[in-house]
Amino acid sequence: MSSARKLLLLAAAIAVTAGLAACGNGGGGESDEGTISGKFELTEEAPAAYDGLEGDATLTRADGGTAVKIAVTGLEANTDYMSHLHVGGCQPPLVGGPHFRYDPEGSEEPPNEIHLMFKSNAEGDGEAEATSDREVPAGEAGSVVLHLASEMKMSAFVHEEGHEHPDKIACAELEGPQSETAKAAEEEAEADAEPEVAASAPTIVVRDGEPVGGIEKLEYGAGDQIEFAVESDVAEEIHVHGYDLMKDVPAGGTVAFSFPAEIEGIFEVEMEGQSLQIAELRVNP
Amino acid sequence: MSWLPLAHALSARQDLPVPAWLFAWGASIVLIVSFFALAAGWRRPRFEQARWRPLAAGLSRAAVSLPVQALCGLAGVFLLGVAVYAALRGTEAPDRNFALTFLFVTVWLGFPFFSAIFGDLFRPFNPWRAVGRATGAAFAAVAGQRPRHLAYPERLGRYPAAAGLVAFVWLEVVYGTSGGVAVGLDPQSAGIAALIYSGYTLAMMALFGVEKWCERGETFSVYFGMFSQLGFLAVRDGRLGVRRPLAAAGSWATVPGSLAVVVASISTTSFDGASEGAFKGGIEWVFDRFADVGFGLDTAARLSDTVFMALCLLGVAGVYLLGVRGMHTVHGAPAFAKLRDGFAHTLIPIALAYLVAHYFSLFVFQEQAQFTYLLSDPLGTGSTDLFGTAGSGIDFTVLSANAIWYVQVGALVAGHVLGLTLAHDRALSYWPDFRDATRSQYWMLAVMVAFTCFGLYLLSVSNA
Numbered sequence: 001m002s003s004a005r006k007l008l009l010l011a012a013a014i015a016v017t018a019g020l021a022a023c024g025n026g027g028g029g030e031s032d033e034g035t036i037s038g039k040f041e042l043t044e045e046a047p048a049a050y051d052g053l054e055g056d057a058t059l060t061r062a063d064g065g066t067a068v069k070i071a072v073t074g075l076e077a078n079t080d081y082m083s084h085l086h087v088g089g090c091q092p093p094l095v096g097g098p099h100f101r102y103d104p105e106g107s108e109e110p111p112n113e114i115h116l117m118f119k120s121n122a123e124g125d126g127e128a129e130a131t132s133d134r135e136v137p138a139g140e141a142g143s144v145v146l147h148l149a150s151e152m153k154m155s156a157f158v159h160e161e162g163h164e165h166p167d168k169i170a171c172a173e174l175e176g177p178q179s180e181t182a183k184a185a186e187e188e189a190e191a192d193a194e195p196e197v198a199a200s201a202p203t204i205v206v207r208d209g210e211p212v213g214g215i216e217k218l219e220y221g222a223g224d225q226i227e228f229a230v231e232s233d234v235a236e237e238i239h240v241h242g243y244d245l246m247k248d249v250p251a252g253g254t255v256a257f258s259f260p261a262e263i264e265g266i267f268e269v270e271m272e273g274q275s276l277q278i279a280e281l282r283v284n285p
Numbered sequence: 286m287s288w289l290p291l292a293h294a295l296s297a298r299q300d301l302p303v304p305a306w307l308f309a310w311g312a313s314i315v316l317i318v319s320f321f322a323l324a325a326g327w328r329r330p331r332f333e334q335a336r337w338r339p340l341a342a343g344l345s346r347a348a349v350s351l352p353v354q355a356l357c358g359l360a361g362v363f364l365l366g367v368a369v370y371a372a373l374r375g376t377e378a379p380d381r382n383f384a385l386t387f388l389f390v391t392v393w394l395g396f397p398f399f400s401a402i403f404g405d406l407f408r409p410f411n412p413w414r415a416v417g418r419a420t421g422a423a424f425a426a427v428a429g430q431r432p433r434h435l436a437y438p439e440r441l442g443r444y445p446a447a448a449g450l451v452a453f454v455w456l457e458v459v460y461g462t463s464g465g466v467a468v469g470l471d472p473q474s475a476g477i478a479a480l481i482y483s484g485y486t487l488a489m490m491a492l493f494g495v496e497k498w499c500e501r502g503e504t505f506s507v508y509f510g511m512f513s514q515l516g517f518l519a520v521r522d523g524r525l526g527v528r529r530p531l532a533a534a535g536s537w538a539t540v541p542g543s544l545a546v547v548v549a550s551i552s553t554t555s556f557d558g559a560s561e562g563a564f565k566g567g568i569e570w571v572f573d574r575f576a577d578v579g580f581g582l583d584t585a586a587r588l589s590d591t592v593f594m595a596l597c598l599l600g601v602a603g604v605y606l607l608g609v610r611g612m613h614t615v616h617g618a619p620a621f622a623k624l625r626d627g628f629a630h631t632l633i634p635i636a637l638a639y640l641v642a643h644y645f646s647l648f649v650f651q652e653q654a655q656f657t658y659l660l661s662d663p664l665g666t667g668s669t670d671l672f673g674t675a676g677s678g679i680d681f682t683v684l685s686a687n688a689i690w691y692v693q694v695g696a697l698v699a700g701h702v703l704g705l706t707l708a709h710d711r712a713l714s715y716w717p718d719f720r721d722a723t724r725s726q727y728w729m730l731a732v733m734v735a736f737t738c739f740g741l742y743l744l745s746v747s748n749a
Contacts, residue, residue: 103676105658107667222686241297242681264686265646266299284301285686 034061036176040072040146043095043168049076050169057144057172059085059136066136068114070144070172071127075120080149081169083128085114088142090171093256096145098247102134105244117149146170203254204279206232206271211278218269219282220261229256230278232271240281242267295379295386295469300646301686302562303693303744311694311741315701319730322705326723330714332532332707337519339526348525358415365412365479371663372476380654381665382472388479389457389470390651394644396509401637404516404528407509408499413486414506417495420487434494437501442541445489447549449482449504451598454553458560459590501540511537511546512637514630515703531634531707538629547629548605550636551736552597556590558643558743564593604735605632611728612712617721627715628729631708635736638700642693642740646684653679693744701737705730 037058042050055072068085075081088097099113106112111132118128147167205212220226230238235251242263249255261283269279339345372384379385396407408414424432456478461469490498499506514534517527537543560568568589575585609625612618657677661670708729716722
C-alpha cells in the first residue's frame with residue numbers, strides 16, 4: 001500500500017473515531033492524529049515532598065511505531081526516576097494495573113515493554129522519551145506511572161496494606177479517541193472491582209510460606225466476577241493458572257485479584273516461586 | 286497430611302466433575318442400550334471377517350512405497366531427536382518444554398485417537414523401526430546376507446509390551462512427583478527415559494528382528510496397534526486398503542499377553558483419573574502409613590500410588606475374568622482359556638472410551654500449545670521463535686465445561702455399545718446355538734456395565 005493511501009485511510013479512520021468520541025467524550029486530553037495524553041496526578045501514597053508536582057505524558061502512534069514522552073516538574077533535584085506504560089487507568093488500589101507488554105507472556109524488559117528512565121535536573125525538572133517500532137494496540141495504553149528508579153528510596157514511602165507498589169508517585173491517565181472504549185471498559189471493571197477489597201471477598205492468608213488452613217477452595221459460576229485477595233508474609237508472585245494472571249505480593253503485603261469468570265474448569269492458584277498451590281479456583285458453567 | 290512440594294505440572298487446569306444429573310442420564314442410557322442389545326441381537330457373526338480390499342492400484346502402492354516409508358521414518362527419527370534434545374537441554378518447566386507435550390500428549394494420546402479411526406498410523410513413523418530397518422539393510426549390503434535373529438519365545442507374547450505400558454504410565458503419573466494434572470514428570474527424566482527405552486528397543490530388535498519385536502514387545506507399536514485394529518485402513522501385501530471398521534480387532538487378541546495390554550490400558554487410565562478424585566482419600570491414607578513407617582515424602586507418595594495402580598490392574602483383570610468364568614458356565618461353552626483370550630478385544634473400545642473421557646480436553650488444549658509456542662520455541666527458553674508463534678497461549682474457552690461433559694459421557698456410552706457389539710458377535714461364533722450365545726452375553730454385559738459405570742463414576746468424582 002502506498003504511504004499516501006495509508007495516510008488517507010488513517011485520516012478517514014481518525015475522522016470517524018473522532019466523530020464518535022465527540023459524542024461521548026466528557027473531557028480528557030487532546031485528540032490529535034493517533035495521540036493520547038494525560039496529566040500526572042499524585043498517588044495516595046506519594047510523600048508530601050511531591051505536592052508541587054506537575055507534568056504530562058503523551059503517547060503518539062505513527063508509521064506503525066509508538067513514541068511516549070513525559071515532561072515533569074516539581075521532582076526532587078538530581079534524582080533517578082523510572083516510568084512505565086501501564087495497561088490500566090489511575091484509580092487505586094491497582095494504580096495503572098500491569099505493565100503494558102506487546103507480548104503478554106514475553107519479557108518484562110524493552111522492547112516488549114515501554115520504559116522511560118531519566119534523571120531530574122537541579123531544578124527538579126525532568127523529561128524523557130521512549131520509542132518503539134511497534135504500534136501499541138488501541139485500548140491497551142492506559143496510563144504512565146512514575147516512580148523512583150532507586151530501590152533505596154522506596155522506604156521513604158508509606159507502606160500500606162492493599163497497595164501493590166507502594167513506590168508509585170504519580171500517574172497520568174492517557175485519554176484520547178483511541179482509549180474511549182478501553183476507558184469505558186476499565187471504568188466498568190473498576191466499578192466492579194470496588195468490593196474486592198471489601199471484607200466479603202475471600203482472603204488467602206500465607207504464613208511461613210504456606211496457606212493457612214490448607215488449599216482454599218474458591219467456587220464461582222461462569223460470568224461471575226472472581227474476587228479474592230492474597231495476604232502473604234513472604235514476597236511472592238501469585239499465578240492464577242488458566243487465566244494466566246500474575247501479580248507480585250510484597251512480604252507482609254496483600255494483593256487483590258478481580259476478573260470475570262470466563263473460562264470453565266478447575267484451576268490452580270499458585271505461589272510461582274515456591275511452586276506451591278494455595279487455592280483451587282473452580283468455575284462452574 | 287504433610288505438604289508435598291508441587292512443581293509445575295504440564296497443565297494446571299482440570300475438568301469439572303460430571304454433574305449428578307448427567308451421570309444419571311449416562312448410566313440410564315447405558316442400561317437401556319444394554320437391554321436393547323440383548324433383545325435385538327443379530328444371529329450371525331458380522332465382524333469375524335475384516336473384508337479387506339485394496340484401494341485403487343496407483344494410490345494403494347504409492348502410499349506404502351519405499352520413498353514414502355523412508356520419509357515417514359526420517360520424520361519419526363527427527364521428531365524423537367528434537368524431543369530428546371529439548372528434554373535434556375530445554376527448560377525445566379514442563380509446560381514450556383516441547384518434549385513433554387509432544388511425548389505424553391501428541392504421541393501418547395494422538396496415536397490412539399487417530400489410529401482408532403484410520404488404522405495403524407504409528408508403524409510408518411516408528412523411529413526405532415526406521416533405525417532398525419535401515420541398520421538391517423546396511424548390514425545386508427555389507428555382509429551380503431540378511432541379519433539372523435533368535436527365535437522369539439512365543440510364550441512371552443505381548444507381555445513385554447504390557448509391562449512397558451504400565452512402566453510408561455507409572456513413570457508419567459507415579460514417578461513424576463510434580464502432582465497437578467496429567468504428566469508429573471520433569472523434562473530431564475523424560476529425556477533420559479526416552480534414551481534408555483531407545484537403547485533397549487534397538488537391542489531387542491537386533492536380537493529378535495525388527496518386525497517381530499514391533500508386533501510383540503515394542504510398547505508403542507503394540508499399544509497404538511491395538512487401537513488401530515478398530516480403524517478402517519490397513520496395509521496388506523504392500524498395498525493400502527480399506528476394511529470393515531472394528532472387524533480386525535477379532536483376530537488381534539489371539540497372541541498371548543494381548544489381554545494384559547488391554548487390561549493395562551484400562552487400569553492405568555482409571556488410576557490416573559481416580560488418583561485425584563475417587564482414590565484420593567485412600568491414597569492419602571496409605572501415604573500417611575508409609576510416611577509413618579519412615580519413608581521420605583516422595584518415596585511414600587510413589588509407593589502409595591504404586592499400590593493403587595496395582596489394585597487397579599487386579600481389579601480390572603478380576604472383573605473381566607469373573608465375566609469369563611460366568612460365560613464358561615453357559616451350556617456349550619468352549620475352554621476357559623479360549624474364552625479368556627477370545628473376548629479380550631471386546632475391551633478395546635472401552636479402553637479407547639476411557640482415554641477419550643479422561644484426556645480429550647487435555648489433548649485439545651495442549652495441542653494448541655504444541656502447534657504454537659512449543660513448535661516455535663521447543664526449548665522453552667525464549668531463545669527461538671521459529672514460526673512466529675512463540676508468544677501465543679492456550680485459549681481455554683474453545684471448550685465449555687458442558688461440551689467436555691457431553692464428549693466424556695458420549696465416549697463412554699459409545700465405547701460400551703461397541704464393546705457389546707464385538708462381544709455379542711464373538712459369542713455367536715463360539716456357541717453353536719444362538720440362544721446359548723445370547724445367554725452367555727448376560728455375563729459380558731455385566732462386565733461392560735461395570736466398566737462403563739465405573740468410568741462414569743470416576744468422571745463424576747474427579748477432584749471431589
